[in-house]
Amino acid sequence: MKFSKLLSFLFLIFLFNNNAFAADGKKLFTKCKACHAVDAEKHKVGPHLVGIVGRKAGAAAGYKKYSKALKESGIVWDEANLDKWLTNPKGMYPGTKMIYPGLKKAEDRAAIIEYLKTK
Ligand code: HEC
Numbered sequence: 697m698k699f700s701k702l703l704s705f706l707f708l709i710f711l712f713n714n715n716a717f718a719a720d721g722k723k724l725f726t727k728c729k730a731c732h733a734v735d736a737e738k739h740k741v742g743p744h745l746v747g748i749v750g751r752k753a754g755a756a757a758g759y760k761k762y763s764k765a766l767k768e769s770g771i772v773w774d775e776a777n778l779d780k781w782l783t784n785p786k787g788m789y790p791g792t793k794m795i796y797p798g799l800k801k802a803e804d805r806a807a808i809i810e811y812l813k814t815k
Pocket residue numbers: 725727728729730731732741742743745748752753754755756761762763764765766767773781782791792793794795796799808
């Protein structure tokens with residue numbers, strides 16, 4: 697009896713944490729907001745990120761400032777590529793125009809990617 701109570705308690709914590717995850721991503725996205733819109737297909741310094749998970753790299757319509765590196769990368773932004781990119785953009789594509797040092801913490805990257813999936 698006690699054990700099953702503990703289990704349901706842990707399950708509740710799990711549910712709560714999962715919901716809190718995308719919310720964390722939203723907060724973390726303030727680091728990206730100066731250069732990226734995610735609620736409208738509007739370009740800033742960087743291309744808009746609406747629907748970025750599953751989108752072809754370097755392919756946002758109307759964005760003219762892509763680096764050659766990104767335009768010719770031929771990749772799709774799946775979760776693995778986004779994780780690599782957000783760890784160190786210049787490490788992934790040395791010629792990139794995204795001046796951003798990267799997010800050190802794996803859980804921060806995961807939270808941002810989770811948030812971007814909702815967009
Ligand atoms: C100082 C401005 C700046 C900041 C801050 C910034 N970016 Fe970027 N981002 C850019 C630019 C410029 C590009 C285009 C890069 C290129 O063409 O090489 C880009 C490209 C991207 C791309 C590829 C888009 C595509 O269409 O292929 C993704 C994904 C991305 N950024 C995500 C992020 C996330 C997530 C953050 C926050 C953690 C962030 N960026 C922070 C400027 C920025």
